[in-house]
Amino acid sequence: MKSIPISLTCLLVLAGCQVVPDRLPQAEPAPAAACYFPTSDEQALETSVELLTEWGFSLDSTDTALGLVSASRERELHGYYDRYDNAYGYGSGMRLFGGLGIGSGGVGLGVGGVGFGGGVGQQPVEVERVSLLVNDAHIRISRDIRRFDQWGDLRESYSASNDDFCQRFQTDFAQAVPTNGSPL
Structure with missing residues (x-):
């Protein structure tokens, strides 16, 4: 009997775990008859x-x-706000160079393309x-x-x-x- 490489076995196992959607995406709600x-x-x-x-x-x-x-x-x-913006106590502050993160390894500063104060004064x-x-x-x-x-x-x-x-x-x-x- 030939041996099946472990990578092929893993691939077959993972392929069996894929879920097929029960229907195709549709506009919700459906377009009106008019x-x-x-x-x-x-x-x-x-x-x-x-x-x-x-x-x-x-x-x-x-x-x-x-x-x-x-x-x-x-x-x-004007006056529009996201009701979930401050749901967890963060997110309402000013974004500074992409954000600030705290993890198990300490504190780190992430530098992103947004720049200093991106979004301030915009509607x-x-x-x-x-x-x-x-x-x-x-x-x-x-x-x-x-x-x-x-x-x-x-x-x-x-x-x-x-x-x-x-x-x-x-x-x-x-x-x-x-x-x-x-x-x-």
Whole structure:
């Protein structure tokens, strides 16, 4: 009988310990039904871009061959705080060159790329991203919101493809679509 190298045995044992997810990742909550609607506008992509820029979004990327538009807007969050920022008695102080650490071997100073006082005087921000797909005479809207604290760390992120936003988009889109083939 041949001997099996120990590294191969360990590899087989570890491979047996892998857990397979029970489902693929999905948007939580699922996009609202209003975020997928038909359109008869031949210039739906251009109309969508105009509408998003009117709402204060800036274009991140477009692919006219695919019918895809990605846009985002950012706003400062005055008075926003992370309720877990000081949950364990640390983290609310000023970051000095990446931080200070205390371990079993003594006290050490970590030097990072943040620099002295990184984040002081900066405001927390909310970044709203919208992606539109115009395909087969339908428009599909995907929207998410991310909130960053004054240090630039991500604190919240969620899918915001809700009825309110998508219905407002549908209404404004329908009003912007030229009637009888003539421009507005």
